[in-house]
Amino acid sequence: MGKEFIKLFTPLKREKVIKLKAGEKVLITGVIYTARDAAHKKLVRLIKEKKPLPFLLDDQIIYYTAPTPPGRGKVIGACGPTTSSRMDKYTPLLLSRGLRGVMGKGQRSVEVKEAIKKNEAIYFITIGGAGAYLSRRVKKAEIIAFPEIEPEAIYKLWVEDFPAIVGIDARGEDLYQNLWRNK
Amino acid sequence: MKKGLLEKIKNTVSTLCKEANYGIREDIFEALCQAEKEEKEELPKFILSTLIENINISREEKIPVCQDTGMAEVFVEVGKGVKIEGILLKKNILEGVKEGYEEGNLRKSVVKDPLFSRKNTGDNTPPLIHLSFSPLLEKEIKIIVFPRGFGAENMGKVAMLNPQEGREGVKRFVLGAIREAGANPCPPIIVGIGIGGTMQTSMFLAKKALLRPIKIRNPHPKYALLEKELLKEINDLRIGAQGMGGMNTCLGVNIEHFPTHIAGLPLAVNISCYALREAQKVIRVSS
Secondary structure, three states: OOOOEEEEEOOOOHHHHOOOOOOOEEEEEEEEEEOOHHHHHHHHHHHHOOOOOOOOOOOOEEEOOOOOOOOOOOOOOOOOOOEHHHHOOOHHHHHHOOOOEEEEEOOOOHHHHHHHHHOOOEEEEOOOOOHHHHHOOEEEEEEEEOHHHOOOOEEEEEEEEEEEEEEEOOOOOEHHHHHHHOO | OOHHHHHHHHHHHHHHHHHHHOOOOHHHHHHHHHHHHHOOOHHHHHHHHHHHHHHHHHHHHOOOOOOOOOEEEEEEEEOOOOOOOHHHHHHHHHHHHHHHHHHOOOOOOOEOOOOOOOOEOOOOOOOEEEEEEOOOOOOEEEEEEEEEOHHHHOOOEEEEEOHHHHHHHHHHHHHHHHHHHOOOOOOOEEEEEEEEEOHHHHHHHHHHHHOOOOOOOOOOHHHHHHHHHHHHHHHHOOOEHHHOEOOOOEEEEEEEEEEEOOOOEEEEEEEEOOOOOOEEEEEEOOO
């Protein structure tokens, strides 16, 4: 495992994604979108009702978080990842509609893994419990949908060198499984 | 109760909500630094050093250590000769939580109806208040604010074991719960275990166990030994910091126990993420 970080830019191109391997460290720069439990429910309902989504999913990353309110002079508050598995039910549909990456913490279901493989997508794990640290990598934040469910609203985040680790790569290789199996 | 005292309780709760969320408890911080020093593998070492940096940023810049600033559990211990009016006490604690979460830029994470509407209450109330009476306190009230993030809270488990399952049964269940939780509760974790009482008492004990500093062992030698064995066996699972493998899955195991029924062995596991947040203060009550 190399010590170096791989630089990534959003939107995430397929060609770039399929080269990434589980366990590699990356730094993400560009726009990403937040969504967690309640926002996922709403997004999936919009898709099922064939209504437009608040942002285009194509090649984008959804980040599972709901930040704390920003302190004075800050762009955002703490914004670390929440447990991804609560979104397992919704992820395959979003990936089939063009979403390229998802980011959170913890293990994913077999269904999500299959959907990642099928759609040549990717699951990033970022550092759970590092909300204050990660807030420094966010340069701008704006609520673009569902303000009524704050703090679970969808934020558009402009991030710079946001650190993450490839958790499940486009071939379906699962970092946790590899790490825990080898022991 | 005098107005001044109620005001003081409200302000103290408010301050403790903020204090608890900017950083983590000192004994856990020390254990985390030690873990980082000893870790040999690259990925978990990177995680651990990032978590330490995260705490330093949180403390210095007053940014919550985690975006999940939790549902506030408030433990109130009333000392000797203190007269309280329960309803006013509860009201002022609730007001304190409301104020602390607003002023401290903490996230409002509580929904009113757990099953149907799931609408956010908007002010992080209600808190969960646990009132007890302590002969160890003089004319004092001790307040502990323990914000519970749900990444870890969700991973807790209760079992009503058959007493015949004994010590081995306890270990099997605890290890099973932790294996299943995996990377979800943000390891390195701290494990609180409650044994005895009735079903809900065991979980209360598990939570109380987390309030004890991790360097202090259960005073009963057999329980103390069980704490040590479990710590080692949990670390042998090698889930590691944020699930990245390595030697640091768990920083501490605390067990609390209580008498129980002849037919039962209630057992509860309550997990804390690495970011165990707790702040406390003793208020002197003037006559």
